[in-house]
Amino acid sequence: MRVKKTFNESEEIVVSKKEIRGFILGCMEKIDCDAEHAQQLADILVTSDYRGHYSHGIQRLHVYVNDIASGACAGTGTPKVVKEKGATAWVDGANLLGPVVGNFCMKLAVKKAREFGIGWVVARKSNHFGITGWYAMHAMSQGMVGMAFTNTSPCVFPTRSSQKSLGSNPICMAAPATNGDNFFLDMASTTVAYGKIEVAEKRGATMIPSGWGADAGGVETHDPKVVLGGGGLQPLGGQEATGGYKGTGLCMMVEILCGIMAGSAFGKNIRQWQTTDQMADLGQCFVAIDPECFAPGFAGRLQTFLDDTRDLSPLDEEEPVLVAGDPERGHMAMCDELEGIVYKKSQVVHLVKLANDLDIPMFRAKRLNDVLACESDSD
Ligand SMILES: NC(=O)c1ccc[n+]([C@@H]2O[C@H](COP(=O)([O-])OP(=O)(O)OC[C@H]3O[C@@H](n4cnc5c(N)ncnc54)[C@H](O)[C@@H]3O)[C@@H](O)[C@H]2O)c1
Numbered sequence: 110m111r112v113k114k115t116f117n118e119s120e121e122i123v124v125s126k127k128e129i130r131g132f133i134l135g136c137m138e139k140i141d142c143d144a145e146h147a148q149q150l151a152d153i154l155v156t157s158d159y160r161g162h163y164s165h166g167i168q169r170l171h172v173y174v175n176d177i178a179s180g181a182c183a184g185t186g187t188p189k190v191v192k193e194k195g196a197t198a199w200v201d202g203a204n205l206l207g208p209v210v211g212n213f214c215m216k217l218a219v220k221k222a223r224e225f226g227i228g229w230v231v232a233r234k235s236n237h238f239g240i241t242g243w244y245a246m247h248a249m250s251q252g253m254v255g256m257a258f259t260n261t262s263p264c265v266f267p268t269r270s271s272q273k274s275l276g277s278n279p280i281c282m283a284a285p286a287t288n289g290d291n292f293f294l295d296m297a298s299t300t301v302a303y304g305k306i307e308v309a310e311k312r313g314a315t316m317i318p319s320g321w322g323a324d325a326g327g328v329e330t331h332d333p334k335v336v337l338g339g340g341g342l343q344p345l346g347g348q349e350a351t352g353g354y355k356g357t358g359l360c361m362m363v364e365i366l367c368g369i370m371a372g373s374a375f376g377k378n379i380r381q382w383q384t385t386d387q388m389a390d391l392g393q394c395f396v397a398i399d400p401e402c403f404a405p406g407f408a409g410r411l412q413t414f415l416d417d418t419r420d421l422s423p424l425d426e427e428e429p430v431l432v433a434g435d436p437e438r439g440h441m442a443m444c445d446e447l448e449g450i451v452y453k454k455s456q457v458v459h460l461v462k463l464a465n466d467l468d469i470p471m472f473r474a475k476r477l478n479d480v481l482a483c484e485s486d487s488d
Pocket of ligand 1: 165237238240241242259260261277278279280281293294295296302305430431432433434435437
């Protein structure tokens with residue numbers, strides 16, 4: 110049973126995707142969010158947890174709720190195309206939920222890629238859009254290579270800086286191979302996403318690895334509480350000596366494709382994370398490319414490349430060589446076996462307050478040990 114490798118504690122619970130989805134929809138209905146927008150948010154939060162990216166799943170629900178309840182983000186409306194030329198479009202996100210803006214833009218990019226071979230869409234006035242992979246996944250499901258990027262609130266110390274001025278600005282590229290296999294790189298431009306440190310702290314970690322975070326003055330720390338209590342993230346690569354300047358460059362590259370190109374807020378001027386006194390005005394970028402515009406047989410060659418990589422002799426027989434997307438595939442297979450998503454109770458306990466505040470029932474969960482016991486009975 111795959112799950113035993115990852116979880117073996119009695120504090121773990123299993124929640125069906127249907128329960129989580131219902132909880133999200135219940136919360137969003139209470140704050141008068143457009144039902145169709147709520148569905149789009151639920152899709153991405155559930156998918157995030159299902160893929161194992163707990164940093165951007167239901168643990169972030171209260172942030173979206175606060176944004177809409179406070180009026181900092183709009184719960185109704187439609188994104189609008191401001192300017193369009195051939196394969197490109199510039200979109201005004203109308204301050205709607207990030208997933209609503211992102212889905213609109215990526216669908217438009219795919220439509221353009223069908224016509225022109227490529228579609229490149231940038232949006233201003235958007236909000237936090239969750240896992241970047243969601244949007245690239247849509248392009249990939251249409252046979253395209255998909256890429257997506259967003260800027261975020263400043264939480265990163267650029268190399269040599271004692272001040273935060275960059276976001277964790279994620280990058281995703283998803284490319285279809287054969288028989289449903291794919292390359293799926295979905296990553297922050299920092300060593301880890303900020304939410305991963307939130308999750309680590311909620312799960313009881315007192316130490317984080319080198320290269321992840323820094324204290325309020327930009328000095329490396331291994332204490333998650335110091336990072337979350339006013340500190341920040343290190344760019345991908347960590348310190349200068351280990352190549353952190355490349356992460357700084359990636360954060361800036363994403364900002365150029367997003368905030369600078371879209372005319373939205375950018376860099377240190379984006380509102381602070383989880384504040385609601387002004388709109389986030391995030392910039393985002395969505396690209397779809399039809400690989401068949403180039404050498405025929407892209408999917409087959411990519412499959413050979415993925416297989417060649419996975420088949421490399423590993424350093425440790427217990428740890429096979431993976432390609433981007435494989436860890437998430439393993440996590441989804443585990444969830445499928447369990448018929449639900451596994452959480453440590455401490456990861457979701459803050460949602461009890463949200464349920465109470467909004468006066469909706471908390472989702473129902475099973476104890477992981479009970480689920481495993483049932484499975485071994487039926488083996
Ligand atoms: N919306 C936002 O503001 C925002 C900001 C930052 C990150 N994010 C999201 O957070 C999520 C987590 O980001 P992260 O950087 O912490 O992810 P991560 O470090 O867990 O994974 C990054 C990538 O590395 C791949 N990977 C992991 N282990 C591997 C291995 N051993 N071999 C080969 N490939 C491997 C994964 O498949 C993934 O594509 C992403 O979905 C990202 O889009 C969103």
